Amino acid sequence: MRFQSPESAAGRLFAVCGVRTLSLAVAVSEETASGLLGFAVERIDAARGERAFMKGFKVFRSVFPDPAPGLVVSTEDHPVQSYLWDDFTVEPDHEYTYVFHPVKGAPDRLDRSGPPLSITVRTEPLFDPDAVHQVFFNRGAASSQAYMREFGTEPIADKSPDERARALAWLAGDLGPALLAFVDACRPGDTLLGCFYEFRHLPTARALRAAIDRDVTVRLVVDGKDNATTDEDGVSHEAFPREENRRTIAAAGLPADSITERTARPSDIAHNKFMVRLTGDPAEPVEVWTGSTNLSDGGISGQTNVGHRIRDAGLAATYRDYWTLLATDPGAPVGDSAAVKRRKNAEFERAVAELTPVPDRLRTVGPGVTAVFSPRPDDSVLRAYAELLDSAENQGCVTLAFGISPAFKQVLKGNTPSSPILFLLLEKEDRPRQGQAGSFVRLNATNNIYEAFGSFLADPVYQWARETNTQQLGLNQHVFYIHSKLMLIDPLGDDPIVVSGSANFSSASIADNDENMVIVRGERRVADIYLTEFNRLFNHYYFRSVTERIHRSRPTGDDASLFLDETPGWQDKYKPGSLRAKRLALYTTMSDTHTG
Numbered sequence: 001m002r003f004q005s006p007e008s009a010a011g012r013l014f015a016v017c018g019v020r021t022l023s024l025a026v027a028v029s030e031e032t033a034s035g036l037l038g039f040a041v042e043r044i045d046a047a048r049g050e051r052a053f054m055k056g057f058k059v060f061r062s063v064f065p066d067p068a069p070g071l072v073v074s075t076e077d078h079p080v081q082s083y084l085w086d087d088f089t090v091e092p093d094h095e096y097t098y099v100f101h102p103v104k105g106a107p108d109r110l111d112r113s114g115p116p117l118s119i120t121v122r123t124e125p126l127f128d129p130d131a132v133h134q135v136f137f138n139r140g141a142a143s144s145q146a147y148m149r150e151f152g153t154e155p156i157a158d159k160s161p162d163e164r165a166r167a168l169a170w171l172a173g174d175l176g177p178a179l180l181a182f183v184d185a186c187r188p189g190d191t192l193l194g195c196f197y198e199f200r201h202l203p204t205a206r207a208l209r210a211a212i213d214r215d216v217t218v219r220l221v222v223d224g225k226d227n228a229t230t231d232e233d234g235v236s237h238e239a240f241p242r243e244e245n246r247r248t249i250a251a252a253g254l255p256a257d258s259i260t261e262r263t264a265r266p267s268d269i270a271h272n273k274f275m276v277r278l279t280g281d282p283a284e285p286v287e288v289w290t291g292s293t294n295l296s297d298g299g300i301s302g303q304t305n306v307g308h309r310i311r312d313a314g315l316a317a318t319y320r321d322y323w324t325l326l327a328t329d330p331g332a333p334v335g336d337s338a339a340v341k342r343r344k345n346a347e348f349e350r351a352v353a354e355l356t357p358v359p360d361r362l363r364t365v366g367p368g369v370t371a372v373f374s375p376r377p378d379d380s381v382l383r384a385y386a387e388l389l390d391s392a393e394n395q396g397c398v399t400l401a402f403g404i405s406p407a408f409k410q411v412l413k414g415n416t417p418s419s420p421i422l423f424l425l426l427e428k429e430d431r432p433r434q435g436q437a438g439s440f441v442r443l444n445a446t447n448n449i450y451e452a453f454g455s456f457l458a459d460p461v462y463q464w465a466r467e468t469n470t471q472q473l474g475l476n477q478h479v480f481y482i483h484s485k486l487m488l489i490d491p492l493g494d495d496p497i498v499v500s501g502s503a504n505f506s507s508a509s510i511a512d513n514d515e516n517m518v519i520v521r522g523e524r525r526v527a528d529i530y531l532t533e534f535n536r537l538f539n540h541y542y543f544r545s546v547t548e549r550i551h552r553s554r555p556t557g558d559d560a561s562l563f564l565d566e567t568p569g570w571q572d573k574y575k576p577g578s579l580r581a582k583r584l585a586l587y588t589t590m591s592d593t594h595t596g
Helices: 145-151 161-172 175-184 202-213 242-252 297-301 313-326 338-355 380-390 406-412 507-511 524-553 568-574 579-588
Strands: 002-004 011-017 022-028 038-045 050-053 084-087 095-106 109-111 117-122 133-137 191-196 217-223 259-262 273-279 284-291 306-310 368-374 395-400 421-426 449-453 486-489 497-501 515-521
Touching: 002 117, 011 095, 011 117, 011 524, 011 579, 022 095, 022 117, 022 524, 022 579, 038 084, 084 524, 084 579, 133 175, 133 524, 145 161, 161 175, 161 297, 175 202, 175 273, 175 297, 175 306, 191 202, 191 313, 202 217, 202 242, 217 242, 217 313, 273 313, 284 313, 284 497, 306 497, 313 338, 313 368, 313 515, 338 368, 368 507, 380 395, 380 406, 380 486, 380 497, 380 507, 395 524, 421 524, 421 579, 449 524, 486 524, 497 524, 568 579
Parallel strands: 191 217, 217 259, 395 421, 421 449
Antiparallel strands: 002 011, 011 022, 022 084, 038 050, 038 095, 095 109, 095 117, 133 306, 191 273, 273 284, 284 306, 368 515, 395 486, 486 497, 497 515
């Protein structure tokens, strides 16, 4: 939900609330801005009788010239120097009042006596029984000060069983419990149909076995492709994820008649991660679980992921039909001639496209939920996604686990500083690679495009302690940070579009792999939840991306930006045309706000 405070002599606050995340923006009067060192941010939780100043990391250098790693301070003494601020420690369906006290004076004699700004907000419920959409994110933040303080940096496997379980649960956030809750909601007589690439999360497999035991029909299509290899050193590598999937199925005691292995099209990936629930007599589809989450510890508790539960009978019926097609293991198996292979694969791709026809311009998709399945006869939908991102009128956001597709760069390279602002959250920094074919196209602020990429603090940086990542923890082997696949178009407008699902925005994910996506249009609550979570992740990794770049270019250099500015000069970063000014304007001009 979106809020704005009543206008006061000091200015006005704006807020967007998700479930456990909220974003705040400050528009101050000229009087408040004069001599402003920042804000002491106070949070009031009336229901619990709590009132306290929020914590921060940045400090005044004259007060802490050499801050110890792990130092946490109060914004009462070391204020927030930003007109954009987020709180990622809120509870679902809860009311909070935020008071921004302007701080003036000097670090050794702070003046907080000026008129404050205040706003009262309410977060979204974690689960709304009357809502069509429920959205669940994991933390996706093993590379964080919070994880380091709570659990240290040792590999997960080296922890005691209890500590390991606690760390995995912390990292899983709401995603892990919500996934199990979807399975546990199935009642005797229901049917649960699922398609999974990685099926190696034993708690979920056991929950499915328990569902079978209470008379739920469970049918799963899992990746069973034989991609075993032997490397140049003669070392054999088993088929992945087939062998781990099989071990998990056996360990959970899932019966053979519940499992169909996807073996056709062996060079492509059965990359889906969805379930469809059917209920009643006769059984009718009622809801879908989809998103980016593989059934593994790394998927649930490592890299960034989302689960999206949708109660929509029409959508569920479309997913059921897609599952029914996949359960036949369509496409060409190993051994077919080239001509037969082309024919079988083309038949499969046409059948998928017929299940989910989409317009050439995705911006014309109607309100509600639209499914897009893969593989398709060509990658035209990829170009449509790129054009959809470029169609944003004010703001676009996207996560890209495997780099920026040429289709996106072709569309976006002509953008200018006056184009709508776009935020790209990448697994790896976008830069020229050795042996890369063709000229490298760089997208940056000259295109009004801003990027953050997966990174972590490998060494202490003043008060920021050394961190870890999901590879070092032993959770992920390929994608360590950004695995979610989502796109937001004008999320703060009155007609937002959210795209989410299993497909990386790549040619292979459209034309080759088994994939599913949903396009959600006009659902402001859904957009607010996705946007505040995107802000959480983008801000988290943007700081680390910038720090990595700085230390790569100046490995022994001093960086004053890691400390608070001891003058009002920090406000210069909000000069017209700057990234911060553009971001601030998104909130001060957003639609459909409630007065709080």
